Structure formats: C-alpha cells, structure tokens
Amino acid sequence: MKKLFSLLLILSFIAGFSQTDTTQVIVPNRTNSAEALSKPYVILISTDGFRYDYVQKYLAENLMKFSESGVVAKAMIPSFPSITFPNHWSLITGLYPSHHGLIDNFFYDYKRKEPYKMSNKENAEDGSWYGGTPLWSLAEKQGMLTASMMWVGSASNAGGARPTYYYHYHEKFTPNEKVDKVIDWLKLSEERRPHFITLYFPEVDASGHHFGPGSNETKNAVHLVDAAIGTLVEKVNQLGLKNVNFIFVADHGMINVDREHPIAIPEILFDKNRFDFYNSQTLLRVVVKNPEEIQSVYKELKKNKTNDYRVFLDEKFPRKLNFSQKDDRYNRIGQILLVPKVPKIFLEKDQKTSIGKHGYNPYTVPEMKATFIAFGPAFKQNKKIGEFQNVNIYPIVTDILNLKITEPIDGTQKVAKEILRK
Template sequence: MVWAQQLVFAPAASTPLSNGTHPWRRSVILVSLDGVRPAYLTPELLPHLSQAPALVAESMRPVSPSLTFPNHWSLLTGVSPGRHGIVANDFHRILRDKSSEAFFYQDPARSWNGSWWGAEPLWSVAERAGQSSAVLAWPGPPITSHGERPRHFQRYVKGWSTADRLRTIERWLDMGSVDERPSLICAYVPDVDAAAHGAGPDPSDPSVAAALRAVDDFIAALLRSIAARNASELVDVVVVSDHGMTQTSSKRLIYLDEALGAELYGEILTRDGWPSAGLRFKSASAQTAARDRLRKLAKASSFQLLDAEPLAQQWNWTAPDEHVMRERVAPLWMVPDVGWSITTAAEMATFSDGVYSPRGNHGYDARHPDMQAIFAAHGPSFRRSAQRIPPFRNLEVHGLVNELLGIPARHRPPTEVSHSSLSALQR
C-alpha cells in the first residue's frame, strides 16, 4: 500500500464518537469525479481539490477497459472485470441455450439485475458489519444477486446538478439516528466526463472549464457542509476518478464494415465494448474468416486483434472467472490504439458536420498516461501536511475504505489486493 504511512491512528469502529450534539460513527464519503485526469489537478483548474487534500497521488491506474462501469465496480469490489463480470459499458452474455442477453449501462432494465454484478461492493460489506451505507448515483445495482442493498439509494437522474447531489448528501448527514445516518456514502459526479466527451479533454474549452469549476465548487461545498456539522474530525473524504480522457479525430478512424467487407460484416452476431469492438459471428466459419482477414489488416493498421484469453492477459485480469470468460467476453476483439476509433460508414453519416463524435474518449489501454485517474483524500485519518504519493492501482481503494471504516477482517471479502498488507495502514 503506497499510502500506508500517510494514515494516522483512528479509533476502533465501536469507540463512541460525537459531533457535540449527536453520536457518530467513523464515516467515509467516497466521491467519484468521472473523467477527471491527473493533469487537471492544479491550483488553476481545481483550486479547492488540489489544495484541500492531505494525501494526493501522482495518478491512479484504472482497470482495463478504462470505462465507467467496469472501473466503478472495481473501485467498490477490489477485483478486476474478469472476476466481477462488468467487462464493458455494453456487452452480451451468451446463455446455455445459445440465446443472448444484453447489458446496456444507460438502461436500468438492462443493467440493474443483480445477476450481472459479481463480487461484493463496499456498501454491502459495511452493511454486513452493522454500518449504514448510501449510494448516490454510483454505477451499480440497487440490490445484489444475494439480496444485499444499501440502506439509502438514490438512482442516477439525468440533469441533476452538483447542488442536487450536495443536498442529498446533506440530508443523509443530518439524519439524527447513528444507525440510519450512513457511515459510507458513495457519490458519483459525471460533469467533467460529459463535457470532455462532447468537446474533447482540453481544459481551456469553455464547457470543460465550466464542468471543472462545478466539481471543484462541489468539493469545497461538501467540506464546508461537513465542517458546519462539526464533523470534520469524524468524516474522511476520498475523491477519485474512474479514468482519464483523450482526444479523438476524424483522421484516426477504422471502418469496421470496410475492414470486414460487406459479407462478413453482415455475419456479425453481437458487437460488444467501446472503443474496442468485441465480435461474435453467426457461424464458426465466419469467425475464422473474420479473424484471418482482420489479422492481416492489423499488421499495418492502428489496432490489435486479440482472442479472449490474450485480451484478459493484456488487460491484466487476475484469475478471471471461467463463467465470465465463457459467457461475457466475445471470442474476437479489435483493440484500437489510443485516440483511434472504430466506426462504420453508416455511423459517420449520422454526424451532420462530418466530424467523428465523441471528440473525447476513454476505454483504451489503462496503462496509457491519458487514461490515468486521480486520487485525493482529506480528513482526520490522514496526516495534516500535504503528502504526494506514487501511482497505485484503483483496486487498492477497497482496502483503504475498509480500514477507514474500521471494518473487521472477518467481514471483508477476498479481493485482488492482499489483506495481509492492510495491517500497515494503521499504527
């Protein structure tokens, strides 16, 4: 744990605490600022966030693919997509009768079923340990396949402002009962990601600059709200992002229909992922022909062609679940170079200005600098003087939050980060 020596001793979870008027438990607010890159974490762009933390990482490495839903579930579970099963923002699973079901992140009817979501999220761990939890629009289901649910759940509402999110958090903080007031709040803020998809990641663009101001003001207001409740010595605020962002271009396009030819393109059964393309075909012969054709093109193009197993290895999925690999990971993947996009002539015809969109994108190799995420923390568990720490994997956030909450080891599920190293977090 690269941040272990930056923590100070925190009282046991059972130790009585108070803000002076009400009993409290040790609490954590985990905030995700979707799409915020480490390069944005400067006094000029994010003055409050860059100056408030007692602990900030040079960067935090997301899991691959560097997409919103896979990374938000990895942050909460401490395992990679090959184990928790959310392998993209949109994908299919092939059932035993060879039929398919589609997961689509923007549609709760096609994404909230708990059977999609493997591993155990932090809010479930907290609830099992006797602590209340709350979820504010964080990507994930309202109830797991095992029937576990957070005490408080606010679904994602399109168009909600940062003020709407702050009011929701304040309402939870103002709950009088220590058993109802959430010890863990997981809050999702999409503003920067939405702006950078539309305009590209350049912070000088007015829409991106406005989004950065909005999320920075949100963090400042959140810290003020905590202080106004005399809870600054009771609440740790951990701010992360899920991935970075890079610029796309109409000069960096791979036409899938052209690459395969009309006949093979018509044989596609399902297409998964984005910007990568996971392909299944209607027949084994079509799949073989497509593999041969694309392999030749890949030698002189800006994409890799990978089968499922090599893809899992390249994406550093540790011990992927065999059911996930068999049911949810397409057998053939086109993985574009960073900044390249896979499209079709039909899709390009929908852009009235002839310019490929989104103009900013992610989902590429998680090791690339443009894909890196942020980590910053502030609160009573961290040293008062600002400390900058080396990069680390986002899978480690799970263990950190468990430590901050004082979750006993017997309640913690297995992750891809060794539990034995967590003992160094407190001293």
C-alpha cells in the same frame, strides 16, 4: 377551444411521459448497530472522467488544497477497458471487470441470452448482472448504514443488500443539490445516520466527451465540481462530526480522438451467421460463433488489418490488463479483440462519435489515468504516492471502517498501509 384543449392534453401527456423519478428511496427498519455508531465516516466521491492531471491543469483550488493536507497519487490506474460502468463497479467491489462481469457499458450474456445496456434501467437495477460484493452491501450486512447518490449499481440488489438510502439514476440534481442531500443524511440521528456514502458527479465526463478535455467547457466543469467539493467539506465541518474522511476518485481520463479518419470495421465481421461484434469504438470485441473457426478468423483478420489497430486472441491479451480468456468468469468478452492505436477509433457506417473518448489501455495511454485524493483523520498528511490500480480503493475503505472482507478481491492492503495513519 377544442384545439386548445387538445394541445393541453398533448403537453400533459408529454410531461407525464418524460417525468423523472427524483424521489429518495429508503429501505425501512434499518438502524446502525452499537458497534457501527462509534466507527468513522467515509464519503467516497467519483467525478466521471476527471483525468489525473485536471487538478493542476485547471487549478482546481479546493482539490489542490485538500491534496496538500492529505494524500494525493501521481495517478490512479483504471481497470481495462477504461470506461464508466466497469470501472465504477471495480472501485466499489475491488474486482477487475473480467471478474465482476461488467466488462463493458454494453454487452451480451450468452448464458442468459440477453443483452446488458447501461442505459436500460431494468438492467442497471438488476443485481443479478453484477458480481462481487459492493462496499455498501458489505457494510449493511455488518450493521452499518450506507447511502448512495447515483453510483453505478447502487439501485440494484447486487451483493444482497442495497444502501439504506439511495436514488434511481437521473441528472436533474445540480452538484450543490447533491451536496445538500449528503448533508441531510449526515444530519440524521445517530442510529439512522449513514457512515459510508458514495457520491457521483457526471459533469466533467460529459464536457470532455462533447468538447474535448482541453476545452473551456471541461475547465468550467472541473471548477463546478471543485466548488461543490469545497462546499461539501465546509458544510460537513459545520456539523461537528468526528472522524469524517473523504476519498475523491475518478473512473478514467479522456483524450481527443481522430473523428475524421475512423477505422472501418472489417467486412468479414458483418456476417451475422458467423460472428457477433461489440464496438465501443476504442475496443472491438468479436465473438466467433463456431469455435473451430477462431484460429482461421484470427489469422485472416491479422493478415488484412491496417497499421491503425492490433488484433489479439483473447487468450493472448496483455496479462496486466486482466482481460484475457482465463480472466473472463462470465464468458462475456469474446475470443478476438481489435484494439485501435490512439487516437484512432472504430466506426460503423454513419455512426456518430464524440470529440473526447476513453477506453484505451491506461498503461500505454496516460490520458486514461484517473485522479485520487484522500483527506481526513484516517489519512496521513502531505503524502504523495505513486500510481496504483483502482481495485485497491476497496481495502482502503474497509480498513477505515473496520469492515471484514468476506470474499476474495483483486485489490490488496499495500496502498492502504502506505496512506492510512494506523
């Protein structure tokens, strides 16, 4: 009996320790302004790792149908580096990573003297790490209620105002459960109904990492999300709301990498008295602690490098990637960048990696490019457009919702003018 009691106690402790907070958070005492009540609705959907060619490659029926009735881009170009947190924050702020400060999923801030890790809830929900004004904050400050289903940074106070309705990040909800919660938001009374909603799906990215972009598992994940989108649109239509618009995007693509022949990190960089380095495997950022050594270290790294990667002084990094020293508003990038040639990756000894990865230059590695499909009353029909940068999503949303952009962004009105009816 004592053994049974002890076992139950242990199981109870484990269950309590691993309990996930799935409760919705509602900011009290907010209602839509009179002006907001008459405005359209925008549902911005991100499917992590949904590569630009997945719709056709895997015959995603619903997204194919919606792209034919609305606007579809040849591809959407992620910001550099083409990874999850920087790009979701670029999509929602209209700023490049070097300008909003989220330059990697993991980085160190030398002014704050502390690290940022996407897996650290305290970091992820601390708005002081995030620059720019996210769309939900912009809308809330202008009298419009918003809601977010686990978009990067949505549980933080970045920009000065959280969404009225949001969840702490977890992966307990299925895609259809997320859809049902979005529908519940849209069933609220007019004064409490959000007009801007962000919705995030991680399944395609997870399958791409674990099994590769060409796997049956990734195909099944694409179909899973595609079915959820179809259900979402059907249920929204049943509500009879006027002027509901959908924007389907991704943060980046995916490619198989060479796990069998990784690049060894140069031995010199392991001298912690002289260097810090940050390895995302598709990019190695180096901080030289003594600024007087930067040039000599750069020359030494170039001299001893292999043909599998290139070495850049950050100040000389390709301009179109907006990741150079003069772009680095938060001084978080580092002074020297080591960039592997596809499909190579940097690995430390005994470090593990996945089959599929992202993070490479989207201009030279097309597999990094993302999907863009938009449909609804605000958008032109049967419209195909070329490639564009993801920072242009921000002004598309502000134009539809008639929100005033209150601070400079990197996106422009060009794409909005091309695809919107007005």
